[in-house]
Amino acid sequence: MTLDHTPASPASPAAPADCAFQDLSRLFSPASIAIVGASDRENSIGAHTLSNLVDHSDFKGELLLVNPRQTEIRGIPCHPSVEALPATPDVAVIVIPAPGVVEAVRQAGARGVPFAVILTSGFSEADEAGKAMEAELVAIGKATGIRIYGPNCPGLVNINARVGMTFSPAYRNDLRAGPIGLATQGGGLGRNMMQGMERGAGIAMWSSSGNECDLQVADFIHHMAGDPQVRVIATLIEGIKDGPRFAAAVAHAARMGKPVVGVKVGRSEYGARAAASHTASITGSAEVNSAVLRQFGVIEVDDLDEVIDTAALLARRLPTGEEKIAVFASSGGAASLCADNVGAAGLELAAFAPETDRAMRAVLPEYAAFGNPVDTTSVTISNPSAFSDSLLPVAQDPGVGLVLLPIPMDYHQFTAHTAGLIVEAQGRTDTPLCPIWMSDRLGEGYKVFAEAGITPFRSLRNMAKAVRRWVDYGRWRAGADLDWTPALLTRGHWTEAEATATLTEAEGKAELAAAGVPAAAAQVAASAGEAAKIAHGLGGRSAMKIVSARITHKSDIGGVKLNVPAHAAAGAFDEIMANAARAAPEATLDGVLIEPMAPAGGLEVFVGVSRDPVFGHVMTFGLGGVHVELFKDVARRMLPVTPAMAREMMAEIRSAPLLTGIRGQAPRDMAALEALIVAVSDYVVAHSGRVEELDINPVWVGEEGQGALALDAVIVVRA
Numbered sequence: 001m002t003l004d005h006t007p008a009s010p011a012s013p014a015a016p017a018d019c020a021f022q023d024l025s026r027l028f029s030p031a032s033i034a035i036v037g038a039s040d041r042e043n044s045i046g047a048h049t050l051s052n053l054v055d056h057s058d059f060k061g062e063l064l065l066v067n068p069r070q071t072e073i074r075g076i077p078c079h080p081s082v083e084a085l086p087a088t089p090d091v092a093v094i095v096i097p098a099p100g101v102v103e104a105v106r107q108a109g110a111r112g113v114p115f116a117v118i119l120t121s122g123f124s125e126a127d128e129a130g131k132a133m134e135a136e137l138v139a140i141g142k143a144t145g146i147r148i149y150g151p152n153c154p155g156l157v158n159i160n161a162r163v164g165m166t167f168s169p170a171y172r173n174d175l176r177a178g179p180i181g182l183a184t185q186g187g188g189l190g191r192n193m194m195q196g197m198e199r200g201a202g203i204a205m206w207s208s209s210g211n212e213c214d215l216q217v218a219d220f221i222h223h224m225a226g227d228p229q230v231r232v233i234a235t236l237i238e239g240i241k242d243g244p245r246f247a248a249a250v251a252h253a254a255r256m257g258k259p260v261v262g263v264k265v266g267r268s269e270y271g272a273r274a275a276a277s278h279t280a281s282i283t284g285s286a287e288v289n290s291a292v293l294r295q296f297g298v299i300e301v302d303d304l305d306e307v308i309d310t311a312a313l314l315a316r317r318l319p320t321g322e323e324k325i326a327v328f329a330s331s332g333g334a335a336s337l338c339a340d341n342v343g344a345a346g347l348e349l350a351a352f353a354p355e356t357d358r359a360m361r362a363v364l365p366e367y368a369a370f371g372n373p374v375d376t377t378s379v380t381i382s383n384p385s386a387f388s389d390s391l392l393p394v395a396q397d398p399g400v401g402l403v404l405l406p407i408p409m410d411y412h413q414f415t416a417h418t419a420g421l422i423v424e425a426q427g428r429t430d431t432p433l434c435p436i437w438m439s440d441r442l443g444e445g446y447k448v449f450a451e452a453g454i455t456p457f458r459s460l461r462n463m464a465k466a467v468r469r470w471v472d473y474g475r476w477r478a479g480a481d482l483d484w485t486p487a488l489l490t491r492g493h494w495t496e497a498e499a500t501a502t503l504t505e506a507e508g509k510a511e512l513a514a515a516g517v518p519a520a521a522a523q524v525a526a527s528a529g530e531a532a533k534i535a536h537g538l539g540g541r542s543a544m545k546i547v548s549a550r551i552t553h554k555s556d557i558g559g560v561k562l563n564v565p566a567h568a569a570a571g572a573f574d575e576i577m578a579n580a581a582r583a584a585p586e587a588t589l590d591g592v593l594i595e596p597m598a599p600a601g602g603l604e605v606f607v608g609v610s611r612d613p614v615f616g617h618v619m620t621f622g623l624g625g626v627h628v629e630l631f632k633d634v635a636r637r638m639l640p641v642t643p644a645m646a647r648e649m650m651a652e653i654r655s656a657p658l659l660t661g662i663r664g665q666a667p668r669d670m671a672a673l674e675a676l677i678v679a680v681s682d683y684v685v686a687h688s689g690r691v692e693e694l695d696i697n698p699v700w701v702g703e704e705g706q707g708a709l710a711l712d713a714v715i716v717v718r719a
Contacts, residue, residue, distance in 0.1 A: 178202010323401025
């Protein structure tokens with residue numbers, strides 16, 4: 001292979017994503033709606049869809065019906081086709097069987113309908129015939145400009161405007177408006193999240209995008225980020241078809257100050273397989289998905305109830321990241337157990353100001369516990385006003401950012417009255433007052449909280465997770481570079497390479513050195529005599545490695561010799577060549593690389609970059625040698641990696657103390673390692689159309705002032 005320090009990249013990325021987002025206001029707040037397949041047949045999809053708009057919505061616009069077999073339904077005229085409608089609607093909601101959907105969309109596109117919401121199933125999620133019909137829908141959209149929502153979806157609802165374009169019979173019961181935007185791919189799980197309303201979580205709007213043949217969950221996240229009625233976005237993602245578009249959407253949400261809380265389905269092989277069969281989506285690498293979500297501040301949670309816990313808390317108040325916690329209870333055991341969970345989550349209890357202590361002592365009995373946690377004892381029954389009179393000073397304490405109120409049991413009207421006092425106190429303070437309803441009995445007090453929009457946590461465990469995520473989001477936002485743009489958006493998104501080639505170590509190190517990445521000076525010997533000459537010229541001891549494009553794990557086959565004195569270089573050459581020939585007889589052996597040994601006492605780390613099929617180039621950093629595979633203690637970032645991101649990655653791994661100095665060991669040269677990481681990122685970004693994969697393992701990191709050095713490098717490029 002010929003070494004080229006300035007390789008030419010292909011002319012342009014394969015299928016770069018267009019990340020311009022269309023205004024979806026007319027979809028969420030249409031002035032006119034057509035139902036294609038409206039029906040009065042009991043329990044039919046068309047009948048449920050019509051009933052939801054007529055009986056359970058507050059839709060003031062024009063409603064048009066399409067049904068060629070009827071002249072009117074419920075006094076509303078029916079028309080034989082979309083083509084025959086007397087006016088062009090903003091949205092066509094399509095509920096007819098799959099074989100007729102393509103023609104209905106064709107007619108809608110031809111007359112300039114902006115949006116089609118296709119509730120019908122039987123497309124790409126079903127079979128090859130369904131895939132073909134879905135491809136026709138995509139072609140119609142491109143030709144006419146109609147945007148397609150679905151197919152295979154439950155519809156779209158705007159709860160704040162009370163407009164339900166859905167067939168769900170549950171719609172009539174799920175109408176608690178509020179500040180949480182909900183963007184999901186799964187319909188059933190999305191409805192589950194909607195029904196967090198029972199706990200007091202108010203939903204502004206819900207999109208459930210189904211097969212996403214056109215509009216994707218990213219489009220709805222982007223829309224909700226710009227909607228002033230939405231304060232938090234909750235999402236459920238089964239697969240990400242368009243990585244650049246998704247990245248652009250969540251980056252927009254971050255810039256708009258709208259937290260995104262989500263569950264990503266497909267984190268195991270089983271889940272990934274099920275998600276693919278459900279929505280025909282790309283699930284991607286779970287580790288990379290999670291890293292990308294974190295990088296954009298998206299709060300990834302483990303289950304649906306945790307979405308509601310976290311989103312509802314964020315909707316009440318955005319954190320600074322410096323909040324300290326107060327625990328306020330009428331049960332000593334509940335107070336102590338709650339405080340345990342606060343500590344286990346790495347959260348910090350606040351120290352009360354003297355005036356807070358005085359205010360509590362003025363109204364609570366002397367045997368109450370006045371520290372943090374606070375135990376008011378049974379005063380909630382004997383003197384409820386003392387409870388509220390002591391709660392408000394705690395909430396207004398300058399060191400308190402959030403108050404936890406564990407409620408271990410339901411005392412009927414007493415608990416309901418206390419709940420009312422807490423709701424009243426919340427109206428007098430900006431500090432979130434957070435009840436934790438620990439009893440299996442959901443009494444009237446629980447309903448008081450829900451009606452007030454104060455979503456109770458259902459367990460101390462979930463409370464700890466949600467509050468930890470709440471504080472962490474504040475810290476992320478305080479340090480986030482909201483102007484950072486991933487290379488995925490600026491350099492394009494490349495499809496999978498048809499063929500690749502691996503540079504030899506000497507070629508790879510030469511490219512890295514030319515790009516400013518410190519790399520050991522390497523020479524290649526083609527004979528034992530040449531090896532001896534090179535080794536004597538270097539002086540001291542050498543590292544010797546087989547050079548072959550077909551052999552990447554050189555040490556595994558006896559292809560590496562370290563600390564070789566100059567007089568033994570010729571013998572080491574012969575041994576390495578023999579080992580390689582025996583282990584890989586089909587491989588072309590280009591010789592043996594010889595370079596000076598790195599100084600003793602260095603720490604070995606790993607820096608690698610791979611191309612993820614969804615999110616493009618992603619860097620991985622961790623301990624070097626076999627440790628990266630054994631412990632999987634790594635940090636990941638999309639490219640480009642900035643100096644600040646490099647420092648974050650170094651601090652993020654569990655083994656970070658080895659870098660900063662542990663048990664009297666000297667700290668490593670963090671500045672040099674930071675510069676090396678950034679230089680590697682810059683190199684890959686500059687050659688993004690050519691470099692498929694890069695592994696530098698190990699990177700030698702000396703003590704402060706000694707630098708960092710790439711000791712081995714494997715670079716895979718497009719052939």
